[in-house]
Amino acid sequence: MKLVWSKAAIHDLDEIAIYIAAESERDAEFVETRIQQEAQLLSRFPRSGRLGRVLGTRERVVGRTPFILVYRIVLAQVRILRVFRGARKWPVRL
Helix, strand or coil: CEEEECHHHHHHHHHHHHHHHCCCHHHHHHHHHHHHHHHHHHHHCHHHCEECCCCCCEEEECCCCCEEEEEEEECCEEEEEEEEECCCCCCCCC
């Protein structure tokens, strides 16, 4: 399936990298790489994530990080909607 990132998800990823890089460039690179790897896995195995907390979404935990990819499967696309920290309060809508 084709992998598509929303503007909000790209913004989330950028903000995560900037925040972590303030402490460690190496850690920021590791987290960003892990998020990208999990997203690529979703393009091959789109139903591997659990049902999402927001109706119509799915979630994929990014291993070895505190982050979760929130996505939808739409036609032949996996759309990454947001990248959230697992401990964050979740919105009602995305």
